[in-house]
Amino acid sequence: MDPDRRQLAVFDDRPFFERALVLGTRKGILDDQHIASMLNDAPKGMVQIAEHFGTQYLRPNIEEARERLVNLVSLYLEESSGGDLEKAARSLRDNSFLSHSRGGSEMLKSLWSLPEDGSFGILVRQSQKSFLADWSLRSHADYRQALDQRRAHQLTIAAALWFAETLGTPASEISTVAVESIIRTAMLVHLGDSATASLPNAAEFIGILGTIRKKGVPARGRKRIADVFKALPEAYRAIARSELTKIESEDLPMVLDRSRPLNELIPVLEPLYYLRDFGPEDASQFDAAVSEDWQKITGGKIDDHSLLTLFVCLATDLPPKPALSKAAARTVIRKARSDGLRRQPVVTFIRTFAPYHLQDDLEALWKELFPEVEDALADPSDTTLDDAMDFLRENCVVR
Numbered sequence: 001m002d003p004d005r006r007q008l009a010v011f012d013d014r015p016f017f018e019r020a021l022v023l024g025t026r027k028g029i030l031d032d033q034h035i036a037s038m039l040n041d042a043p044k045g046m047v048q049i050a051e052h053f054g055t056q057y058l059r060p061n062i063e064e065a066r067e068r069l070v071n072l073v074s075l076y077l078e079e080s081s082g083g084d085l086e087k088a089a090r091s092l093r094d095n096s097f098l099s100h101s102r103g104g105s106e107m108l109k110s111l112w113s114l115p116e117d118g119s120f121g122i123l124v125r126q127s128q129k130s131f132l133a134d135w136s137l138r139s140h141a142d143y144r145q146a147l148d149q150r151r152a153h154q155l156t157i158a159a160a161l162w163f164a165e166t167l168g169t170p171a172s173e174i175s176t177v178a179v180e181s182i183i184r185t186a187m188l189v190h191l192g193d194s195a196t197a198s199l200p201n202a203a204e205f206i207g208i209l210g211t212i213r214k215k216g217v218p219a220r221g222r223k224r225i226a227d228v229f230k231a232l233p234e235a236y237r238a239i240a241r242s243e244l245t246k247i248e249s250e251d252l253p254m255v256l257d258r259s260r261p262l263n264e265l266i267p268v269l270e271p272l273y274y275l276r277d278f279g280p281e282d283a284s285q286f287d288a289a290v291s292e293d294w295q296k297i298t299g300g301k302i303d304d305h306s307l308l309t310l311f312v313c314l315a316t317d318l319p320p321k322p323a324l325s326k327a328a329a330r331t332v333i334r335k336a337r338s339d340g341l342r343r344q345p346v347v348t349f350i351r352t353f354a355p356y357h358l359q360d361d362l363e364a365l366w367k368e369l370f371p372e373v374e375d376a377l378a379d380p381s382d383t384t385l386d387d388a389m390d391f392l393r394e395n396c397v398v399r
Contacts (some may be wrong), residue, residue, distance in 0.1 A: 009024060016074035016088065016140065017100075017137075020081075024089025028371075041097040045069045045352075050100075054134055054340045068136040071086045072104030073097065078140045079107060111143065114150035119199055120157055120171075120179045151273040159236035163194065166231075168198045169276060181274040184243040190228050192245065193221040206266065212255050213262060267352045294353045300320055304365070309396040311366055312373060314349050315341040333388045336377035345372050 021038075021054070024030035050065035064301060077100060091100070112131045121322040135143070160179035161171050163186035174182070185199055192208040194200065200208060225244065254265050298310065306322040313320045316335035324332065343366070350362045354383035366370045392398050 015070050016078040020085050020088035023085045029089040038097040045098050045101050073100040076100045110299035115153040118153045118156050118179050156239050159239045185273045187244045190224040191221045193218045201276055209255055299371050311346045312344045329392045329398045331376050333385050341374050
């Protein structure tokens with residue numbers, strides 16, 4: 001067998017710059033003059049980097065600057081050469097060492113300028129300096145992964161703004177939002193053949209859901225969707241198709257299922273969509289939809305003691321009640337001891353049934369109280385349950 005075919009590939013974890021340098025020297029692409037030029041430029045680059053991120057007068061800063069310099073050069077070489085070591089070696093021959101370092105830095109600055117997620121309107125972002133401090137030590141694989149992700153976010157944002165503009169809402173009127181919700185909303189508006197070709201407010205959103213529930217998805221809505229995709233720039237079509245698929249596979253089955261009350265679905269669906277002008281009047285639309293169940297479960301009690309009683313029941317997987325008998329309170333404690341307390345069922349209950357204007361405050365209250373409740377009810381040293389009962393009497397409604 002040919003010896004070459006029996007060779008095993010060995011993983012080489014040396015910096016890409018070092019591998020290009022070794023190959024370039026071995027193949028005569030780089031001579032002593034080129035090496036001397038790099039040795040002359042490298043200290044200048046290290047000092048500049050050390051000064052930017054700290055000081056040139058501390059040895060650890062210089063050592064880290066050396067690592068950053070090599071990494072920036074490697075980053076630029078690997079990206080510009082497509083991983084071809086010989087092509088990278090020729091680049092080292094034809095261009096200065098520091099130009100490769102600057103090239104790597106410019107690549108990272110361009111990466112920083114791209115959106116880090118699919119949100120629009122974020123006012124606070126990581127500073128460029130802190131970003132460079134982190135990413136100048138990252139690998140080329142990390143860079144490529146982040147670049148692909150951020151370009152995808154940028155494309156999604158552009159698609160969302162296209163839909164918003166076509167529905168009469170300029171970018172200047174959009175506050176901080178997950179942009180997929182704008183696309184999803186536009187798909188629903190067109191699919192439901194809404195009379196108002198605009199991003200809906202709360203009342204219009206509920207109206208679209210109600211119409212689809214009564215009549216199903218109209219044929220005109222399917223035609224409008226087809227027309228939208230014809231006008232949609234090709235680069236945005238896969239993104240729009242993804243959101244349409246979510247509506248058809250996840251949202252519409254719930255809306256069309258008449259066994260589930262619409263007031264139960266609204267709190268589930270509303271966070272997935274973008275509603276314009278969400279003010280007191282719009283909040284009241286949601287309150288009206290959920291108030292009947294909320295009143296029934298709470299018995300009209302919204303004081304902290306009654307609500308915490310409901311919460312501890314839900315957290316122990318018991319039916320929610322605004323007041324407990326002594327026997328029921330002991331059952332709550334025993335369930336907390338045997339099965340533990342769960343935070344999420346209470347959050348789900350709040351988002352599903354609580355009036356819109358109370359949801360954030362109630363969730364914050366539960367988040368604040370949960371550790372205290374858990375400590376009091378699940379304390380194994382309280383073998384008689386007396387301390388836990390005292391806690392419930394003091395903080396909940398026990399009769």
